[in-house]
Amino acid sequence: MSDEQVYEPKVVAFLCKWCSSAGSDLAGVSRIQYPANATPIQVMCTGGVSPMYVLSALRKGADGVLVSGCHPGDCHYIEGNYLARRKLHLVKELLEFVGIEPNRFRMSWVSAAEGGKFAQVVRDFVEDLRPLGPQDKVKADRS
Amino acid sequence: MTNKRTGVFVCHCGTNIAATVDVKKVAETMALEGTVAYSADYVYMCSDPGQNAVIQAIKDNQLDSVIVSCCSPNLHEGTFRNNAIRAGINEFTCEIANIREQCSWVHKDRAAATEKAIKIVRSAARRVVRNQSLDSIAIPVTRRALVIGGGIAGIQAALDMANAGLDVVLVEKLATIGGHMLQLSETFPTLDCAQCVLSPKMVEVSRHPKVKLMTYSEVQEVSGSMGNFKVKILKKPTYIDTEACKICDDCSVVCPVVVPNEYDLGLTSRRAIYIPFAQAIPASYVLDENACLGLHPIRCGKCKDVCEVGAINYDMLPQVVTEEFGAIIVATGFDLYPQEKILEYGAGNVPDVLDGLQFERLCSASGATQGHVLRPSDKKEPKEVVFIQCVGSRDPAQHCAYCSKICCMYTAKHAQLYKHHVPDGRAYIFYIDIRSGGKGYEEFVQRTMENDGAVYLRGRVSKLHRTKDGKVRVMGTDTLTGQNVEIDADMVVLALAMQPSKGTEEIAKILKIGRDKDGFLAEAHPKLRPVESVTGGIFLAGAAQGPKDIPETVAQASAAAAKAIILLSQPMLSRSPTIARVRNSHCTGCEMCVDACPYVAIRLENGKAVVNEVLCEGCGACSATCVRAAIEVKNLSLAQVNDMIEAVMTV
Amino acid sequence: MINLKDIRDTARDMLTKGEVRAVIGWQQGSRGMAAEPVVITAPEQADSLVWNPTCYHNLSLYLVNDKKAQAHSKQKPTLPIAIIAKGCDARSTVVLMQENYFRRDEVYIIGVSCEGTGVVDEHKLAVALQGAQPTAAAFEGEDYVLTLADGSEKRLSAREVMADRCLECREPFPKENNLVLGEDKTGRSLEAPFAALARFEQKSEAERWDFWKHQFERCIRCFACRSVCPMCFCDECVVDSIEMKVVPATTAQEKADRVRWIERSATTADNFGYHMTRAMHLAGRCIDCGECERVCPVNIPLRLLNNKMEREARERFGYEPGASIGASSLVASFRDDDPNAFIR
Ligand code: SF4
Ligand code: SF4
Ligand code: FES
Numbered sequence A: 001m002s003d004e005q006v007y008e009p010k011v012v013a014f015l016c017k018w019c020s021s022a023g024s025d026l027a028g029v030s031r032i033q034y035p036a037n038a039t040p041i042q043v044m045c046t047g048g049v050s051p052m053y054v055l056s057a058l059r060k061g062a063d064g065v066l067v068s069g070c071h072p073g074d075c076h077y078i079e080g081n082y083l084a085r086r087k088l089h090l091v092k093e094l095l096e097f098v099g100i101e102p103n104r105f106r107m108s109w110v111s112a113a114e115g116g117k118f119a120q121v122v123r124d125f126v127e128d129l130r131p132l133g134p135q136d137k138v139k140a141d142r143s
Numbered sequence B: 001m002t003n004k005r006t007g008v009f010v011c012h013c014g015t016n017i018a019a020t021v022d023v024k025k026v027a028e029t030m031a032l033e034g035t036v037a038y039s040a041d042y043v044y045m046c047s048d049p050g051q052n053a054v055i056q057a058i059k060d061n062q063l064d065s066v067i068v069s070c071c072s073p074n075l076h077e078g079t080f081r082n083n084a085i086r087a088g089i090n091e092f093t094c095e096i097a098n099i100r101e102q103c104s105w106v107h108k109d110r111a112a113a114t115e116k117a118i119k120i121v122r123s124a125a126r127r128v129v130r131n132q133s134l135d136s137i138a139i140p141v142t143r144r145a146l147v148i149g150g151g152i153a154g155i156q157a158a159l160d161m162a163n164a165g166l167d168v169v170l171v172e173k174l175a176t177i178g179g180h181m182l183q184l185s186e187t188f189p190t191l192d193c194a195q196c197v198l199s200p201k202m203v204e205v206s207r208h209p210k211v212k213l214m215t216y217s218e219v220q221e222v223s224g225s226m227g228n229f230k231v232k233i234l235k236k237p238t239y240i241d242t243e244a245c246k247i248c249d250d251c252s253v254v255c256p257v258v259v260p261n262e263y264d265l266g267l268t269s270r271r272a273i274y275i276p277f278a279q280a281i282p283a284s285y286v287l288d289e290n291a292c293l294g295l296h297p298i299r300c301g302k303c304k305d306v307c308e309v310g311a312i313n314y315d316m317l318p319q320v321v322t323e324e325f326g327a328i329i330v331a332t333g334f335d336l337y338p339q340e341k342i343l344e345y346g347a348g349n350v351p352d353v354l355d356g357l358q359f360e361r362l363c364s365a366s367g368a369t370q371g372h373v374l375r376p377s378d379k380k381e382p383k384e385v386v387f388i389q390c391v392g393s394r395d396p397a398q399h400c401a402y403c404s405k406i407c408c409m410y411t412a413k414h415a416q417l418y419k420h421h422v423p424d425g426r427a428y429i430f431y432i433d434i435r436s437g438g439k440g441y442e443e444f445v446q447r448t449m450e451n452d453g454a455v456y457l458r459g460r461v462s463k464l465h466r467t468k469d470g471k472v473r474v475m476g477t478d479t480l481t482g483q484n485v486e487i488d489a490d491m492v493v494l495a496l497a498m499q500p501s502k503g504t505e506e507i508a509k510i511l512k513i514g515r516d517k518d519g520f521l522a523e524a525h526p527k528l529r530p531v532e533s534v535t536g537g538i539f540l541a542g543a544a545q546g547p548k549d550i551p552e553t554v555a556q557a558s559a560a561a562a563k564a565i566i567l568l569s570q571p572m573l574s575r576s577p578t579i580a581r582v583r584n585s586h587c588t589g590c591e592m593c594v595d596a597c598p599y600v601a602i603r604l605e606n607g608k609a610v611v612n613e614v615l616c617e618g619c620g621a622c623s624a625t626c627v628r629a630a631i632e633v634k635n636l637s638l639a640q641v642n643d644m645i646e647a648v649m650t651v
Numbered sequence C: 001m002i003n004l005k006d007i008r009d010t011a012r013d014m015l016t017k018g019e020v021r022a023v024i025g026w027q028q029g030s031r032g033m034a035a036e037p038v039v040i041t042a043p044e045q046a047d048s049l050v051w052n053p054t055c056y057h058n059l060s061l062y063l064v065n066d067k068k069a070q071a072h073s074k075q076k077p078t079l080p081i082a083i084i085a086k087g088c089d090a091r092s093t094v095v096l097m098q099e100n101y102f103r104r105d106e107v108y109i110i111g112v113s114c115e116g117t118g119v120v121d122e123h124k125l126a127v128a129l130q131g132a133q134p135t136a137a138a139f140e141g142e143d144y145v146l147t148l149a150d151g152s153e154k155r156l157s158a159r160e161v162m163a164d165r166c167l168e169c170r171e172p173f174p175k176e177n178n179l180v181l182g183e184d185k186t187g188r189s190l191e192a193p194f195a196a197l198a199r200f201e202q203k204s205e206a207e208r209w210d211f212w213k214h215q216f217e218r219c220i221r222c223f224a225c226r227s228v229c230p231m232c233f234c235d236e237c238v239v240d241s242i243e244m245k246v247v248p249a250t251t252a253q254e255k256a257d258r259v260r261w262i263e264r265s266a267t268t269a270d271n272f273g274y275h276m277t278r279a280m281h282l283a284g285r286c287i288d289c290g291e292c293e294r295v296c297p298v299n300i301p302l303r304l305l306n307n308k309m310e311r312e313a314r315e316r317f318g319y320e321p322g323a324s325i326g327a328s329s330l331v332a333s334f335r336d337d338d339p340n341a342f343i344r
Helices: A020-029 A051-059 A080-097 A115-132 B023-031 B048-060 B073-086 B100-104 B110-129 B152-163 B179-183 B194-207 B250-254 B302-306 B343-348 B356-363 B407-421 B441-450 B502-511 B550-568 B592-596 B621-625 B638-649 C004-016 C043-048 C060-072 C087-098 C122-129 C195-201 C205-218 C224-228 C252-256 C268-282 C291-295 C302-317
Strands: A011-016 A038-043 A064-069 A105-109 B006-011 B036-042 B065-070 B094-098 B137-140 B144-148 B167-171 B211-214 B217-225 B228-235 B258-260 B269-271 B319-325 B327-330 B334-336 B353-355 B384-391 B426-431 B455-458 B461-466 B472-478 B483-489 B491-496 B498-500 B538-540 B572-575 B580-582 B602-605 B608-611 B631-633 C022-028 C035-040 C081-085 C107-112 C134-140 C143-148 C153-157 C179-181
Touching: A011 A020, A011 A115, A011 B638, A020 A038, A020 A064, A020 A115, A020 B100, A038 A115, A038 B110, A038 B638, A051 A064, A051 A080, A051 B638, A051 C268, A064 A080, A064 A115, A080 A105, A080 B621, A080 C268, A080 C302, A105 A115, B006 B023, B006 B048, B006 B110, B023 B036, B023 B110, B036 B048, B048 B065, B048 B073, B065 B073, B065 B110, B073 B094, B094 B100, B094 B110, B100 B110, B110 B638, B144 B152, B144 B319, B144 B550, B152 B167, B152 B179, B152 B194, B152 B211, B152 B327, B152 B550, B167 B217, B179 B194, B179 B356, B194 B211, B217 B502, B228 B327, B250 B269, B250 B302, B327 B502, B327 B550, B343 B353, B343 B461, B353 B356, B356 B407, B356 B491, B384 B407, B384 B472, B384 B483, B407 B426, B407 B441, B407 B491, B426 B472, B455 B472, B472 B491, B538 B550, B580 B608, B592 B602, B592 B621, B621 B631, C004 C022, C004 C043, C004 C081, C004 C107, C004 C179, C022 C043, C022 C060, C035 C043, C035 C060, C060 C081, C060 C087, C081 C087, C087 C107, C122 C143, C122 C153, C195 C302, C205 C268, C224 C291, C268 C302, C291 C302
Parallel strands: A011 A038, A011 A064, A064 A105, B006 B036, B006 B065, B065 B094, B144 B167, B144 B327, B167 B211, B327 B538, B353 B491, B384 B426, B384 B491, B426 B455, C022 C081, C081 C107, C107 C179
Antiparallel strands: B137 B572, B217 B228, B228 B319, B258 B269, B334 B498, B461 B472, B472 B483, B580 B631, B602 B608, C022 C035, C134 C143, C143 C153
C-alpha cells in the first residue's frame, strides 16, 4: 500500500442466513452501494456465532468485526439472536475492558427487508473504523 | 486434506458480475489454491451449457467438491447441487459463493470488488475442503393441514385441500367464518352480491367431511417444522352449545346490554348475546363475555332463563387443543388503516365521514339501513357524496408508503352503487391517479364516469370539517385545473389503506415467519415463490401477504393450497442433514447446549450429548455455547469457520 | 469462631462410620506456614487437618481430580466424598454440579465459614512483617495471630493482610452444604464487591490497553491459572491443547477438525487470545476464588478479567454464578430484556 492510498479497514461480517444475509442480498437487488471493506461470512444464525469467531478474526488481523442478525423476536431459530445478544455483549464488554477500541466490534439487527439498513450499517462501521487505523493491538505477526 | 480436488466456477452473469468483478482474475487466483484442481469462468453458469460445463468438468477432472461463485445461494444453490448429483458427487460438497448480490451489485470500484470477490470465493473454497458428503434425512409427514383465518382466502384454501383428500382444520378468531368479504355489499367489476358468492362456500366448507371448523379460536403456539408441526389452539368459550342453539333470538331480546355491532362497523348495535349476522357459520349465538353483566344467574342470567333448549352454559371454559399438521396456510387478512390516524380528515370524529367498509354496510341489503343509503347522523338521503381515494396509502411521510391496490376499484364501485341508490345524487371522487389493471376493471371505471356521471377530481383533499348546517366541507385542489375546490357534502367516504390484520403480527411471531417493512407477511421470493413463507411448510394466502382483491386472493389461496398439497403428497420429506454432531471425546455432559437449543433437540445419554436429527434445525446455537467445542454443525464446523476467517483475512 | 476440633471430629466420625470414602481438607504444609490440600481416607488421619488463614486453595479442584481418577478405575465408588469447603469452594462445587460434573449425592459438603475474615495474601503479609518469617498463622476473631520464626507471636488485623478476593467477598459462607461450621456473616462489608474492578475501570481506554498489553506481554503461558481452576476441567482445552484427547472413538475427521484458535507461542496476540477466551469461558462459571491470580508466577491480575464478566453477569443479566445447581448457564439462557442498546 502506497502512502497516498487511504487506509481501508478490513471487516469480517458474520451474517445470519435468514435475515441479515437476505437483507444484504436485498441491498444488492436494489443496487444500493456501500464500501467493499466488509467480507461476509454467512452463518446460519447469530446464535451460532461463537465468541471464538470474533476473537479469531481480530487475531487474524481484522480491523473490525460485524455480527448481524434478525431483530429480536424474529430469529428464524426462535431465540438464537437472544443467545447471541447475551454472549456477544460479554465479548464486547471484555474487549473494551482490555482497551480495544469499542468501535472495532459491532452488532446489528438487519431484517431481510432492510437492504438500505444493511448498507448503512456497513457504511457507518467503515467510517467509524477509519480514524482508528489498522488494528495491530492483537493481530498476530505472520511471518 | 491436500488430496482435495475442488472445482471453482466463476459466473459472469452476463455483465451483472463481470462488469464490476474481474472474473478472470478471480478464476486465476483461485487456481493457485492448493486444493483447487480446476478453476474457470463462464458467461452464464446457470444456463444449460453452463450447467453442462460444470458437470463435464467435475467428471473430467475427478473433482470431489464444487464452488460456484455466482448469485445468492437462495437462487441457485439447488440448481448446482443437483448438478453435483448428476456429476456423481455428493450434493453437500457443492457450495455457493455469492459475488453478485453481496459484491458486484453493491460496489463500483472494480479493484475493490474483485478483491472482495476473491475473498468470498476463497473462503468458500477453504470451507468446502472440510465439507462432508451427507445424505438427506428422511422424515414422515403428517398429512393434515391447518388454515389460519376463515375469510375467503382461508375458506378457498381449506376447500381445495379438503377436496384433494387432506384433513384440514380451519381456525378463525371470530365467531363466524366469512371475513371482510361478508361485509361487502356488491363486488367489482360485476356488481354481484358478495354474500351470494360467499355464503355457499361457507356452507360447503362447514359441511365438508374433511374440514374441521374451529371458530372463536386462536393459534397459541407452534412447534416442530415442515411436515410435522405441533400446534396449540385455544378455543375461547362462546358460552353457547353451538349444536343446541336454535337461533330463535329469544335470548338477545331479553339481554339488557347494548353494544356497537362490529359486523356493521358500529352503524348498528347488538346485545351481549348475539349472532354475528344472520347467516353466520356456525349458525349459533355467542355470548360476548366482555359485554355480559357477569356470566352468572345472580348478576343477570336473563338469557339463560329464556333459552328453551338450555343451550347457554355460563361455566364453559377455554379449551386448549393440540393438533398436528404437515402444512400451515396463513390467511389472516387485512384491516383498514385506522381512521383515527388521519388527523386532516377529522381523525374519525366528524359525523358522516365513513370508511369504505361502513359504506358497504350502508349499501348492503343486510346492513343497518336495509340497503338504503342514508347518512348516519340524521338518516337522510345524502345528495352530495365525496369519495376520497388513497387515504393513508401512498403517503410515505405520514402513513403507508404502498398502494393499497383495491381502492380505485372499490371507490368506483361505491360511486356506482350510490348513484344506483340515489339517482339524483352527485358523486365526487378525489383521486391521485386511477389504477384499474384487471379484467373488466378499466371498463368499470369508465362506466362510473360516463354512465353514472361520477365527477372525478384529480387531487388531494387537504382537510375537511363539519359545517354549522350539518354538512361536511371538503377542501381540496383539482390539480388538473389548478383550482381550489370546496364541496359541502352530505357524506364523505374515505378509501382507507389496507393494512395487515391486527392478529398478523402476532401470528407471524408465533410461526416465526417474516414480515415485510409494511408488516405484511413476507414471501420466500417475490417472483418465484410468492405463496411460500420463508419457513418451509408455511404458506401465505390473501391480504395478509399484501393488498389484493377477491379474485387475486382466491387465486393465491388455491396456489397456497396446491403448494401444501404437493408437500403433503410426498410420503417422506427430506430434511437437511447439516445438523449438529457431537464430538464425544470432548463432551463432558454439562448440558449447556441442551439449555441453549431452541428446539429441545439435544438430550444427554450416558453423560454425553446426543442430537435428535429430526428436531435439530442446524442453527448452531449449541456450538457457540459449548465451551469445549464438543458440538458443531456439519459442514459449517468451527474449523471451517476458522478457515473462512483466515481466507477472508488473507490479502 | 470455628473450633479446629470440630472439623477433625466431623471428618473422623464420618470416616469411622463409613459415611464417606475420603475427606478433602487442608493439612500443615511441608514448607513454611502454608497449609496444603490433602485427601484423607482413614479416621486417624483426621488429626492432621488444619483450618487457618493459609487455607486458600479451592478444594473443589480435588473433587475434579477425584472424578478424573474414577474415569480410569474400573470400580465406581459407592460412597460420597467429603469436602471441607469455604464459601468460594462451595460455590465452585455448585457450578460443577450445575454442569453435571458430579451429582449432589456424590459429594458431602462440610462447610466452613470464613466469618469476619478470609485467607491471607502472602505478598501483603510479607510486607506487613517486614522480613520476619512466619511459621504458623491462626484465626483470632477479626485478627490473624502469626507465630514468627523466633517463636514470638504477632497479631495483625486480618483486613490489612487479607487476600483482595476475601475483602471483596460477598458470600464468605458456604450456602450449599450438608453441614456447616462457623457463623454466617454473609453481608459483612470489608470492601465493596468489585471494588478493584471499579477502580480499574476509571482508567482511560489507552491506559487500559497499556496495562493489559503489559500483562499479555508478560504471560509465559505456563497454564498455572488453568491448572488450578476447578472450572477448567476439560481434558482438552479449546484454546491451547497441551494434550490432545484421543479416545478409541476419536475419528480422523475429529482429529483433523481440531481448531488452532491461537498459537502455542506466548506472543501478545496469542496471550490475548488465551486470556480472552478463558474469561469468556468462565463467564457465569467463575465464582471468584481467586486461585488463578494467586498462582500466577508473573502476577497477572486475572481476577480483574473474571470479575468483569461476573459483574456483567450479575448486573446486566441478573445471573449469580454458583448460586443454583438447577439454573441454566449464563450463556445458555437469556431474558427478553437483556441489554440491546449496544446493537445497531
Ligand atoms: S455443551 Fe458441550 S460439553 Fe456440554 S453437553 Fe453440550 S456438547 Fe457436551
Ligand atoms: S444446531 Fe444445535 S442448537 Fe441448533 S437445533 Fe441443532 S442441536 Fe439445537
Ligand atoms: S436466524 Fe437470524 S439471528 Fe437467528
